[in-house]
Amino acid sequence: MLEHGGKLRQAATRYGLPVEDWLDLSTGINPNGWPVPEIPSACWARLPEDDDGLEQAARSYYGAEHLLPVAGSQAAIQTLPRLRPQSRVAVLDPGYAEHAYAWRNAGHEVTGVAAERLDEVVQDSDVLLLIHPNNPTGARFSVEQLLDWHTRLTARGGWLVVDEAFMDITPERSLCAYSARPGLIVLRSLGKFFGLAGARVGFVCAHPALLAQLHSLLGPWSVSAPARWVATSALADRAWQDAARQRLGAEGARLHTLLARHGLNPDGSCALFQWVRMPDAQDLHEALACQGILTRLFIESSSLRFGRSQLPASRDTCASLRFGRSQLPASRDTCASLRFGLPGDEIAWARLDAALSSVTVRHPDEAVL
């Protein structure tokens, strides 16, 4: 298993701060997600049924002809590698690490590829795997470019897999409308934009033959009935979606501005997160954690970068971290980065602002931190 953002409980224990005192910016989840009403009790009592309206609502929302509900994109990430013989898999790097991990675990030959080199590796790959927009770098590609890659891959029986977990704010860039074409697989999820990460609902949009194989491997009832009910309603709520798109766009810009004001100029972003590369990323991560603000730290490791949540063992470490970082070896600082999610309310915004001020004030000689 890889480590992930959202490990708030773990951070709470390590830093000795109760869970409820933390400001968790470690995920890219909308902090003001779709408001879930009370769940009809029948949803808990009865087995989920396929013909409950979920697929119809999802087809309409995503503009995809064929799709399969899955227990979050993670279920598809775990299972897709089982549907191919050993393949050469090019994975956008840096990027959400579960993809590379799953393909490698299933015995495929996985290569991490920088965004600039994707076009050149297509010819030597069986599968090209992108997160789009990318997490954490925010990298984007044109629909034409993606469809060209798909055409070149599928001509040799290859696949283009696009994880569109953060696509909801820019639906015009989605490949869902093309996903009935063989060899094109688009993953969607209600975790980020809808803020329903706990519900475990995602969709695979693809050719029906592939969906049938996937369904057979996943088996029946993999998405819970309450989650199906919530997802059906959220996907149909166009008024909420429009308002959320507007709000998140404005808040993404606000977070970008706030970070830049503290000398943290984002190197990439999407409305739901800002990504900052900096040599001192780990120090800043820890200094903020000492103030109860959890961010997501990425440190390069071998050919693929994996996120790490290295935390000091106790609050005792915090005091020294606030005042200096001389105890940290310089070598590990290369290629580190931080991802900031959106604060959920004005108190949270003010808290982040104040924390960044206090940290930078303590290091007056440095441009950053």
Place this chain on the structure above:
Amino acid sequence: MLEHGGKLRQAATRYGLPVEDWLDLSTGINPNGWPVPEIPSACWARLPEDDDGLEQAARSYYGAEHLLPVAGSQAAIQTLPRLRPQSRVAVLDPGYAEHAYAWRNAGHEVTGVAAERLDEVVQDSDVLLLIHPNNPTGARFSVEQLLDWHTRLTARGGWLVVDEAFMDITPERSLCAYSARPGLIVLRSLGKFFGLAGARVGFVCAHPALLAQLHSLLGPWSVSAPARWVATSALADRAWQDAARQRLGAEGARLHTLLARHGLNPDGSCALFQWVRMPDAQDLHEALACQGILTRLFIESSSLRFGRSQLPASRDTCASLRFGRSQLPASRDTCASLRFGLPGDEIAWARLDAALSSVTVRHPDEAVL
């Protein structure tokens, strides 16, 4: 995919009766399940976390040293066959069909075995798979007998897999306390006794090495956060559990008596269902469906019996079914059976009673139906 009970929506369409007008006795789910309170909104918004108390509550409730939460036993059923090389798998027959289906799909050699022959096939099997108490026959085995089979299997690297989906009413018969032994795998679920089939929460109780393999294949976050929260509370609610055990015991006896009064003498049972073998099972299934009562029909098919939900195409067929079954070929009637779940309230009890009366009144010449 196999067909299953609980296909109420399908029945509603075929018989032209709205879903809400049906009395669904087609499952073995407690119709008065654990009362789910309102879910904290954070459960929907945040990714599920491993250290939220669920595993601790489950270990205490099941008396198992090591366990892994899964998205219903079905997730384990789909995945366990991937953890062994090609094996000879003996499956209790008749029994819940998903087990045999999954092992066969994964390339194993599966043989259906009657309860009486289990002891003799152990020596020639790598895996013995039981539902205990069995669904739909209600067959039971002593703990000593099961542990003896386990010892003999594990001596050769084999497995005993016991699906205890219906065990909650008789916890003293569970093998959970022994499940840390290598080669013993016990499946539990909150679907039946707790009446939380929609939540998709189950547990695999087994040796930690096997659980780690299973966890790696299933990946993170396979159980939704609201379901984890509900399950944690339900597993800790001893007062509800005690009351439910008493109530279900009494209701099981009541259903047995009711059926017997109509000439339907159960051939097997557990508190949550009664199982009746009868040549006319399909006719009675259809006659009851015409009155909006859904039962579960089993018809033998090849070496393993699979449940079927054969329904007439329209309500037009219903009139004739109420008055006679001469149009049905006699040959298909062999080895058919019906499973009746518990009615949920007095109105439902009265409705079943009246429906059975009306059906038997129309066939005065026959002992049954």
